[in-house]
Amino acid sequence: MPKILLLPGDGIGQEIVPEAVKALDAVARRYHATFEYTTALVGGAAYDAVGHPLPESTLQQCRASDAILLGAIGGPKWDHLPVALRPEVGALLPLRKALGLYGNIRPAVIYPSLAAASPLKPEIAAGIDLVVVRELTGGLYFGEKKRELVNGEERATDTLVYSAGEIRRIGRLAFDLARKRRKHVTSVDKANVIESSRLWRQEIVKLGAEYPDVALDHLYVDNCAMQLVRRPSQFDVIVTENMFGDILTDEASVLTGSIGMLPSASIGGEVALYEPAHGSAPDIAGQQKANPLATILSAAMMLRLSFSMETEARAIELAVRQVLEQGHRTPDLAQNGERPVTTAGMGSLVAEAIS
Ligand code: IPM
Ligand code: MG
Numbered sequence: 001m002p003k004i005l006l007l008p009g010d011g012i013g014q015e016i017v018p019e020a021v022k023a024l025d026a027v028a029r030r031y032h033a034t035f036e037y038t039t040a041l042v043g044g045a046a047y048d049a050v051g052h053p054l055p056e057s058t059l060q061q062c063r064a065s066d067a068i069l070l071g072a073i074g075g076p077k078w079d080h081l082p083v084a085l086r087p088e089v090g091a092l093l094p095l096r097k098a099l100g101l102y103g104n105i106r107p108a109v110i111y112p113s114l115a116a117a118s119p120l121k122p123e124i125a126a127g128i129d130l131v132v133v134r135e136l137t138g139g140l141y142f143g144e145k146k147r148e149l150v151n152g153e154e155r156a157t158d159t160l161v162y163s164a165g166e167i168r169r170i171g172r173l174a175f176d177l178a179r180k181r182r183k184h185v186t187s188v189d190k191a192n193v194i195e196s197s198r199l200w201r202q203e204i205v206k207l208g209a210e211y212p213d214v215a216l217d218h219l220y221v222d223n224c225a226m227q228l229v230r231r232p233s234q235f236d237v238i239v240t241e242n243m244f245g246d247i248l249t250d251e252a253s254v255l256t257g258s259i260g261m262l263p264s265a266s267i268g269g270e271v272a273l274y275e276p277a278h279g280s281a282p283d284i285a286g287q288q289k290a291n292p293l294a295t296i297l298s299a300a301m302m303l304r305l306s307f308s309m310e311t312e313a314r315a316i317e318l319a320v321r322q323v324l325e326q327g328h329r330t331p332d333l334a335q336n337g338e339r340p341v342t343t344a345g346m347g348s349l350v351a352e353a354i355s
Pocket of ligand 2: 246247250277
């Protein structure tokens with residue numbers, strides 16, 4: 001029986017995770033599966049309860065589970081804390097690192113019924129079906145950092161480090177994924193300026209030779225940011241380093257109508273972590289306004305990638321598509337005149353569509 005650890009976390013995380021559980025329960029009923037759930041504390045919620053955003057007990061429960069579903073973490077309430085105790089740096093990054101989750105998969109797909117919600121013209125948004133494979137445990141996020149006083153002036157340093165091995169393993173993920181899709185990898189770097197990007201390109205080119213059936217091209221990150229709004233349908237699999245991937249996935253998500261639509265899977269370690277790509281949205285937390293679909297779609301990724309339950313994963317994705325086609329919208333997706341449904345309302349609609 002698959003053991004799922006739920007980490008609702010902060011802000012809207014508390015509202016969206018239960019909606020994904022509704023979808024999983026509907027799958028369990030329809031396909032006669034059983035999921036065992038445990039819930040643990042993470043982020044600001046954990047800090048408030050036990051004084052640390054990533055308690056050792058939570059980490060242990062992560063390791064003891066078959067997959068993890070995370071809502072969101074962080075919020076203004078904890079922004080004043082020393083950096084090491086802030087939910088992002090004190091919990092999310094160490095969690096990714098401790099579990100060895102070096103690969104972050106973020107698919108961006110436009111649902112035809114949401115074309116009007118995309119900030120792009122419908123003819124440009126049509127056909128968006130791409131996946132960003134973001135390196136998740138290296139680069140600027142994890143390089144050495146320091147603050148010092150130099151000639152009486154404060155100075156801050158972050159270090160961008162990548163080893164050839166780190167680049168190759170994320171590259172492999174991308175090429176292997178492309179083989180199951182349209183066999184096209186776009187590697188994104190800034191090799192005209194940054195040394196680690198030159199190593200990145202060198203290693204990706206070498207790796208590409210092992211995948212002659214996959215078309216490989218390279219874009220500088222600034223150009224990629226532009227191409228994503230100019231002609232997003234050109235992309236199949238984008239592979240890039242941590243920081244570039246963070247930025248490009250926010251951009252890619254909103255092309256599909258709302259950042260509330262983008263699921264993600266963080267993989268590569270003993271146990272994978274699934275989470276929506278959006279944050280904790282403190283401005284709307286507790287108001288039943290959040291879009292639970294990114295979390296529900298993350299649960300579908302969990303079924304597919306952690307439990308090899310492809311049929312069940314598709315049932316969730318199909319249900320989401322149907323509910324959107326029927327015109328149901330959370331406030332982030334509602335256009336002028338459309339009456340929005342609540343977070344729980346959307347979750348129930350999806351669960352019913354699965355049943
Ligand atoms: C994301 C988020 C995180 C990141 C933050 C919350 C640390 O923006 O998952 O994209 O930068 O990785
Ligand atoms: Mg981000």
